[in-house]
Amino acid sequence: MNNIVTPASIIEEARLFAKEHIRPYTTRFEENNGIPRSLINKMGEHGFLGAVFPPLYGGLGLDPIAYGQMTEEIGKACCSTRSVLTVHTSLVGQTILRFGTEEQRSYWLPLIASGKKIGAFALSEAETGSDAGSVKTSYINHEDEYAITGRKKWISLGHIADFFIVIASCKEKVTAFIVERDETVTSTPMQGLLANRAGHVAEITFNNTRIPAANILGKEGIGLSHIINTAMDYGRYSIAWAGLAIAQEALESMATYARQRTQFGQKIYKFQSIQQMISQAVVNVHAARCLCLKAGQMRSENHPDAVVETIVAKYHTSKTAMQIATDAVQLHGGNGCYNMYVPERLFREAKILEIIEGSSQVLQGIISEFGLKKYYTKAHE
Template identity: 40%
Template sequence: MDLNLTEEQKLIQEKAREFARKELEPIASKLDELGKPPIEQFRKLGELGFLGLMVPEEYGGSKTDTVSYVLVIEELSRACASTGIMVAIQNSLVCQPIALFGTEEQKRRYLPGLASGKAIGAFALTEPEAGSDAASIRTRAVRDGDYYVISGLKHFITNGSIADVAIVFATVDPSLRHKGITAFIVEKGTPGFRPGREENKMGIRATNTSELIFEECRVPASNRLGQEGEGFKIALMMLDSGRIGVAAQAVGIARRAYEEALKYAKSRQQFGQPIAQFQAIQWMLVDMATRIEAARLLTIKAALKKDTGERYTKEAAMAKLFASETAVWVTDRAIQIHGGYGYMKEYVVERLYRDAKITEIYEGTNEIQRLVIANQILQESLP
């Protein structure tokens, strides 16, 4: 496994880092306070090619390798975790399924707008009664001639209220469980399709998270993504990919928290010297740096495995599990190093602490990740 970045990867990393520091870092706390999505910055990221990292050039994308994608998400998330996850979703959960499973007509209709940032995408799988148990979704899709009539409710959908295009999962036959789940591309403005309640969240407050309501929404059969009954497979494949993005997001959050803690420890004077001179603080910083490096390596390993074309379910789950728990632990330690100041909103570690928690929950809770990993290692141990 070659861990040395190519010159192209270094250039992409530097471009993302420069954008994050100039365009995101100065406004991230204000966006968090206002609960306002960074739409203008999102469009600019499209112009830079960062929203089409999984889209072939013939459809307006800038297709590159998964390691480059990971580097971009880490740099953006270090400055603004909300922007990081919006970019991750646009790439891995919206553009990627259309690029892999879409018809030629679907690719030409949707990918250029999504890759450029002119259109915002959403991935609508989760329902009130179908979170970890995605196979139990209740949203129905009934065939009616050249249309499917979709009825149901999705919730906790990132970009829900601002999305121009949503990848929606519904069942054509609930008795079939996961074998009845089918994916559709649904456009904003389709009669019977509207956003519902917007959520008031603890963290990643600069993302829009809402319900999506379908009331006898007639979707052309030509907007079906893949075949009937293929939706669950599509969802699981995209979630594997999405977990790499969440791992990269978690690494970015943890890295910023560590950097802030290190800077504070070197400048904060107590007992006549910087607190960085105390072993108690040094050991926290050492453990923070070590865990972040390990999380990054697990994430890069999963990205490299994905690029080989081999199955990477275990590696993605491991990266997401370890990186998310690292982010939560590192941000907690960063606040502890800051003491009372870390509890105040004017210090960025307070926001990072709130942003970190969601990485243990979405794209499959960490309990689900442990089940996924256990299943994979038991299968691998069979003779």
């Protein structure tokens, strides 16, 4: 038996894992208000949670493209389960890999890879969304330790997280801390959400939570300029593939339904209006995949424009996911509005991707700046 782990074998393993352990239970996860901890543990056992970390830290050393393709396989089956990769592995794990001290990397990354500890990224607050530097959660310095007080909101995995990367401010400084849950940390699950209903989204309160100075991530004062921006870059890359996953899944549901559903005495794929929806979806999915692969390739090469190409990919795939999921609901008619059919969930989940990890409106500003620079041609030159 060949047990050699290759990128292709991991992606196939993720597909089979999703088929067996995720896809049949997606609706139940939503009804139960959360994916089970046991599922996250299984993902750790298969190596998915540390797939992108170096083997030194318990990872598989996947390159960005293979990690994206693995994310797509999980994301096609369940967005909430995919959010574990986005948050726990990318936002938290990859940021610790990038800016953590050797002690922090050696301690946390194997725990993240195995799923023994679940991490969440505690940035957003009731009044702090896109304007990340305006966090009200504050910290003060007590000799060789810090104390954090404040309330975070919209924190994916927040209710089950064992530790957090917390973004807090002190006067003009914004700093990131690695904070383990203790009795001063309380979480309240958020109900009534449009989507990510199984993602353990919570409000988190830190009440004079004491942490040693050694738990600063990076350096005091670089929370906004480096930690948040880097974490969001990792997160956006994950969300780019998450958007592709929804778009691909919605397309497959449309193609399948169109060949099975009969109206007016014929299969509905024979109607030109249906063919138009499917053809647009095919073109947009293919384009979205190209953008994800391009961003992944540039990330592999450490290309200076990888950050903006990742933004372009995320912007496009989230828009594409929303469009194709909307068409999938339309094509399914009443069944598209019913949670026994996949498009109902994809439609809700797609909207989230246009908001998180940089809203489309914020990203438009960055893409516009890039275009004004890159595609400027002085007349007569």
